[in-house]
Amino acid sequence: MADSAETSPEVMLQFYRMLYPFKSIFTWLNQEHAPKDLFTNREFAFTLKEDVYLRYNCFSNAEELKKQVCALNPTRFEIGPMYSSRPSERKLARSVKSGKLFTPLKRELVFDIDMTDYDGVRTCCTSAGICKRCWAFIANAVRVLDSALRTQFGYHQLLWVYSGRRGIHLWVSDDEAMGLTDELRRAVVGALTVIEGGKEMAKKVNVRGMGTKSHPGDLPPSLWHARDEGSRMWYPLLDDQECFLSEDGWRTLLKLVPDKKIVETLEKRWEKQPGIESSKKWNELKAEVKGTGARNLAALEDIILQYTYPRLDAEVSKHRNHLLKAPFCVHPKTGRVCVPVDPNRVENFDPNAVPTVMQLLQELDKAGEGANWEHTSLKPYVDMLDRHIVGILDDVRRRERARVVLQHDLNW
Amino acid sequence: MYNNSDRRKFDPVKFDSSKSANSFEWPFRLNFYDKSPWYEVSLEDFERYALDRLRVLAEIESSFARNRSWEELKSVTTRQCKDHLPLNSSSASTVDTQTERRNDHLGHFVLRLAFCRSEDLRRRFVKAETALFRVRYESDDTKERELFLQSRDFKWTEVNSEEKLQYASELKGLGIQQTEEGVPTTERLYKVRWTQVPDLVNKRRVLLKDGWAYVPSKEQLSIVLRAFEANLENALDSTARSIMRMDGDTRLTEILNHMSRGFVAGVASEYSGPATGDEIRADMVDDLAKRHFPLCMRNLHECLMRDRHLKHFGRLQYGLFLKVLGLSIDEAIAFWRKSFSNLTDDKFNKEYKYNIRHSFGLEGKRANYPAKSCQQILLTDKPGPSDCHGCPYRHFAPDNLQTSLLATYSSQGLTSTDLAEVMRTVKEGHYHVACTRVFEITHAAAGVKKGDGIGEGESVTHPNQYAAKSIEIEKAQQGDAMVIE
Structure with missing residues (x-):
C-alpha cells in the first residue's frame, strides 16, 4: 500500500526538524529537567520505510533523540519501558554474571482503545473508518476510564492522545503507576474490563455478584459511573447508530433478554414491522420489562453497558515492555498528528479537524523564516502537553520534599 | 543465603x-x-x-x-x-x-x-x-x-464508623453489609493500598477509593497471602x-x-506425546480436523476457513497445536499461506511469516514453545469481543455451544439427546469433563465407553492429547481391519 504524498519522506523530515516537540516529549518521559534513567534507560523503537523495525535504541537527552530521528527519518517511533540498564547495552547486562539483569522496571501505565473493537456495535463505519459519529463511543470511553482511574485508583497524571486514525491512547505517569509490575497491571485491566467472551458469546457483560432467584446480583459500585454515563448517551446513541434497526441488530438485542415471554412477544411484533427505529424498539422493550421484576431490569442495565462500555485492547496495558506510538507522531495513512486530547472536552473533539503534517508545514511557510511549532496550529496541543508536564514535575518535587523531611526526621 | x-x-x-x-x-x-x-x-x-x-x-x-x-x-x-x-x-x-x-x-x-x-x-x-x-x-x-x-506489619488500618457511613450504599452494593439503619456494624473493614490486594481489585470485590481498597474481614486472608x-x-x-x-x-x-x-515430573501441564512418526502435510489438516480435533480446534479451523483469517491469539492457539501435532515449519507456512487466501504474498511474508517461524523457535529468543494446555486455554488470554480462540465449553453462550456441537459432531454420532448431559457438566463448570464426554460419544463406534475417557478413565487436559488419542484409535481399528482381511 502506497503512503499518501502527505507523508512522503521529505515531508516527514521537515516535520521532525521544524515541528516535533522533542523537548516536551523528553521532559514528559524524564519527569525532571536533568536527564536521568527514566529517559536514558528508556527503549525507543523506530519503524522505517519498507517495514524495517529497529528496537532497543536509547538516548542520553532530547538532542540526541532528535538527531537520530532526523537521521533515520522513521514513519513513526514508539516508546517502551525504562530498563534496569541501557537498552543498547542489554547483551552485556544479560551475559555478565553481575546480577545486573536486563529487565523492564518502570513504564507509564498505558491504554489503547481502538474503534475496530466496536465493529459489533457501531453501524456507521467499519474497520479502519472513523467519523464524528463513531467518536461518541470513544468520548464515552474517555469519560468512563478517566473517572475510574482518578477516583478509584487515585491517579492524576493522565495524558490522552489521539492515535491518528481511529482510536485513542492513554498514558498514566503517576509514580505508583510507573512502577506497577505486570501482575498489578493485569489487575487494573481486569477491574476495567467489562466486555468479555468471544464472537460466539452473545452476552458479553457478566459482572454481577451472586444473586438469588428473584433478585440478580448487584452491579459492583465501581461500574455505577459507567452505567450512568452509558444511560446518559443511550438515546442519542440509538438515534445516531440505529443499533437495533436491522434484523441482525434487533435479534442480537433480544438474545440479551433473559425473559423468554418478552422475547417471543417482541419477536412477533418486530418481524411484522421491520422499520421501527431503535429508540422506539428500546422503549417497547422497556415497557414489556416494566413490573416484571429486578432480573429483567438488571438485564437492561447490562445491555447498556454492553453497547457503551469502553473496549480495551488489554494486551497493550498488561506488560511493561509493550511499545506504544509516541505522541505527536504522524499517522502514515491519514497524515494526521497524534495530538493530546482534553478529556473534559472530548465530545467536541473532531478527529477530522486534527491538523495534518502538510497543513502544518504550509502554516510554517507562511509564518516565514525562523518560525517553529509556536506559529502553527500545533501550538495549542504542545501547550496542553506542557501544562500536563508541569503537573508531573510538581508531583516529583512534592515527593522529593517529603523524602527529605522524612530523612531529616530520621537523622534527628 | x-x-x-x-x-x-x-x-x-x-x-x-x-x-x-x-x-x-x-x-x-x-x-x-x-x-x-x-x-x-x-x-x-x-x-x-x-x-x-x-x-x-x-x-x-x-x-x-x-x-x-x-x-x-x-x-x-x-x-x-x-x-x-x-x-x-x-x-x-x-x-x-x-x-x-x-x-x-x-x-x-x-x-x-x-x-x-x-x-x-x-x-x-x-x-x-x-x-x-x-x-x-x-x-x-x-x-x-x-x-x-x-x-x-501488614500496613492495614481499620476503617472507622464515619467512613463506613460515608460509603454505606457502595459497601452494600458489594454485598458488604456495613450498616444497619444508619448505624455501622461492628464487622471489621481494613483499608490497604490497592496494590496489596490485586486479585480482589481484579474481580471488583472491594471498594476502591483514591487508590485505597476497603477490604472486609472475610477477605483479610487475601492481604496476608498477597x-x-x-x-x-x-x-x-x-x-x-x-x-x-x-x-x-x-x-x-x-x-x-x-x-x-x-x-x-508427574505434572501433565505440557504435552509431548508419542511422536507418531508420520509427517503431517498442509493438505491433510482439513481432513484431520474433521475427524480428530477437539471442539476448540474445530472452531478455530472453521473460523479460519470461513473468514480466511484468525486474530493473534487464535493463530497462536491453533498454530502451536498443529506444530505439536506434527506439522513441520515448511508445511505450517504452506498451510497458513493457503488459509489466508485474501492476503497478498507481500503482506503475508511481512506480517505473518515471522510469527510462524517464531513459534517454531526460529526467530527472536528461539524458544521452542509448547502447545497450550486446556488449563492455559481456559485461564489465560481470555477471548475478546471478536476473537475465536479459547475453550468453546467455557467461552460460548450455551445456545451457540449446543448448535456448534451438533453441527460439528453429529456426523460422528453425537445426537441432541446427548446434549443435556454435556450441557449439565458445562453448567457446573467442569469443561474438561464435558469435552471428555464428547470424545467418548464421538468414539463410541470404536468401542470407547462412558467413563473410558481418553484411555484408562483419564479426562482431557490437553487438546493435543485429545487429537493424538483419536488418531491412535483410528489406527488401531484400521490395523484390526487388516488383520481380519
Missing part, C-alpha cells in the same frame, strides 16, 4: 532441649521465612527435609493440574503434610514443635535455592508455597493466628541474583538440580 550478620554458631544443646528452653526461636507455626537459616546443617538434613517438602508441593501442583477444588486440595495436602511435613500448633504438648518448625524452615530455604533458577520455576514455586501457607493458615488455631498477624507471595517473589529474585555468584559447590548443585527436575 547465609548472611554473615545472621550467622550465629548453632548450639546443639539449646536446639535439642527445644521444648523447655527456646520457645521463642520459633514462636509461631506460620512463617513468612524472612530470616535465612543461621544454624548449621548436615548434608543429609539438607536433602531430606527439602525432599519431604517437595513431595507436598508436588501434590499441590498436581491438584492444580487436576482442577481440584480448594477443599479437595486442602484435605489432600493436610494428609500429605501429616506424613511428610508435620507442623503442630504451639499448644501441642507431646510434640517437639521447635524441631518441626526448624525442619519446615530449612526445607523451604533449600527449595528456594533449587527453584530460583528460572522464571517458570519461580512462578510455580511461589504458587505452590502460597497454597501451602494458606492450608496452614486456615487450619491454624484462631488465637495463635491472631498473635502471628500482630507480629507483622504479602506472603510478594515477600517470596522478592526473596527469590535476590536469591537468583546471588546464586549466580555462588561458587559451584558440586555437592549442593547436584542435589539442587535433581530437585528442580523432580518438581517437573
Whole structure:
C-alpha cells in the first residue's frame, strides 16, 4: 500500500526538524529537567520505510533523540519501558554474571482503545473508518476510564492522545503507576474490563455478584459511573447508530433478554414491522420489562453497558515492555498528528479537524523564516502537553520534599 | 543465603532441649521465612527435609493440574503434610514443635535455592508455597493466628464508623453489609493500598477509593497471602541474583538440580506425546480436523476457513497445536499461506511469516514453545469481543455451544439427546469433563465407553492429547481391519 504524498519522506523530515516537540516529549518521559534513567534507560523503537523495525535504541537527552530521528527519518517511533540498564547495552547486562539483569522496571501505565473493537456495535463505519459519529463511543470511553482511574485508583497524571486514525491512547505517569509490575497491571485491566467472551458469546457483560432467584446480583459500585454515563448517551446513541434497526441488530438485542415471554412477544411484533427505529424498539422493550421484576431490569442495565462500555485492547496495558506510538507522531495513512486530547472536552473533539503534517508545514511557510511549532496550529496541543508536564514535575518535587523531611526526621 | 550478620554458631544443646528452653526461636507455626537459616546443617538434613517438602508441593501442583477444588486440595495436602511435613500448633504438648518448625524452615530455604533458577520455576514455586501457607493458615488455631498477624506489619488500618457511613450504599452494593439503619456494624473493614490486594481489585470485590481498597474481614486472608507471595517473589529474585555468584559447590548443585527436575515430573501441564512418526502435510489438516480435533480446534479451523483469517491469539492457539501435532515449519507456512487466501504474498511474508517461524523457535529468543494446555486455554488470554480462540465449553453462550456441537459432531454420532448431559457438566463448570464426554460419544463406534475417557478413565487436559488419542484409535481399528482381511 502506497503512503499518501502527505507523508512522503521529505515531508516527514521537515516535520521532525521544524515541528516535533522533542523537548516536551523528553521532559514528559524524564519527569525532571536533568536527564536521568527514566529517559536514558528508556527503549525507543523506530519503524522505517519498507517495514524495517529497529528496537532497543536509547538516548542520553532530547538532542540526541532528535538527531537520530532526523537521521533515520522513521514513519513513526514508539516508546517502551525504562530498563534496569541501557537498552543498547542489554547483551552485556544479560551475559555478565553481575546480577545486573536486563529487565523492564518502570513504564507509564498505558491504554489503547481502538474503534475496530466496536465493529459489533457501531453501524456507521467499519474497520479502519472513523467519523464524528463513531467518536461518541470513544468520548464515552474517555469519560468512563478517566473517572475510574482518578477516583478509584487515585491517579492524576493522565495524558490522552489521539492515535491518528481511529482510536485513542492513554498514558498514566503517576509514580505508583510507573512502577506497577505486570501482575498489578493485569489487575487494573481486569477491574476495567467489562466486555468479555468471544464472537460466539452473545452476552458479553457478566459482572454481577451472586444473586438469588428473584433478585440478580448487584452491579459492583465501581461500574455505577459507567452505567450512568452509558444511560446518559443511550438515546442519542440509538438515534445516531440505529443499533437495533436491522434484523441482525434487533435479534442480537433480544438474545440479551433473559425473559423468554418478552422475547417471543417482541419477536412477533418486530418481524411484522421491520422499520421501527431503535429508540422506539428500546422503549417497547422497556415497557414489556416494566413490573416484571429486578432480573429483567438488571438485564437492561447490562445491555447498556454492553453497547457503551469502553473496549480495551488489554494486551497493550498488561506488560511493561509493550511499545506504544509516541505522541505527536504522524499517522502514515491519514497524515494526521497524534495530538493530546482534553478529556473534559472530548465530545467536541473532531478527529477530522486534527491538523495534518502538510497543513502544518504550509502554516510554517507562511509564518516565514525562523518560525517553529509556536506559529502553527500545533501550538495549542504542545501547550496542553506542557501544562500536563508541569503537573508531573510538581508531583516529583512534592515527593522529593517529603523524602527529605522524612530523612531529616530520621537523622534527628 | 547465609548472611554473615545472621550467622550465629548453632548450639546443639539449646536446639535439642527445644521444648523447655527456646520457645521463642520459633514462636509461631506460620512463617513468612524472612530470616535465612543461621544454624548449621548436615548434608543429609539438607536433602531430606527439602525432599519431604517437595513431595507436598508436588501434590499441590498436581491438584492444580487436576482442577481440584480448594477443599479437595486442602484435605489432600493436610494428609500429605501429616506424613511428610508435620507442623503442630504451639499448644501441642507431646510434640517437639521447635524441631518441626526448624525442619519446615530449612526445607523451604533449600527449595528456594533449587527453584530460583528460572522464571517458570519461580512462578510455580511461589504458587505452590502460597497454597501451602494458606492450608496452614486456615487450619491454624484462631488465637495463635491472631498473635502471628500482630507480629507483622501488614500496613492495614481499620476503617472507622464515619467512613463506613460515608460509603454505606457502595459497601452494600458489594454485598458488604456495613450498616444497619444508619448505624455501622461492628464487622471489621481494613483499608490497604490497592496494590496489596490485586486479585480482589481484579474481580471488583472491594471498594476502591483514591487508590485505597476497603477490604472486609472475610477477605483479610487475601492481604496476608498477597504479602506472603510478594515477600517470596522478592526473596527469590535476590536469591537468583546471588546464586549466580555462588561458587559451584558440586555437592549442593547436584542435589539442587535433581530437585528442580523432580518438581517437573508427574505434572501433565505440557504435552509431548508419542511422536507418531508420520509427517503431517498442509493438505491433510482439513481432513484431520474433521475427524480428530477437539471442539476448540474445530472452531478455530472453521473460523479460519470461513473468514480466511484468525486474530493473534487464535493463530497462536491453533498454530502451536498443529506444530505439536506434527506439522513441520515448511508445511505450517504452506498451510497458513493457503488459509489466508485474501492476503497478498507481500503482506503475508511481512506480517505473518515471522510469527510462524517464531513459534517454531526460529526467530527472536528461539524458544521452542509448547502447545497450550486446556488449563492455559481456559485461564489465560481470555477471548475478546471478536476473537475465536479459547475453550468453546467455557467461552460460548450455551445456545451457540449446543448448535456448534451438533453441527460439528453429529456426523460422528453425537445426537441432541446427548446434549443435556454435556450441557449439565458445562453448567457446573467442569469443561474438561464435558469435552471428555464428547470424545467418548464421538468414539463410541470404536468401542470407547462412558467413563473410558481418553484411555484408562483419564479426562482431557490437553487438546493435543485429545487429537493424538483419536488418531491412535483410528489406527488401531484400521490395523484390526487388516488383520481380519
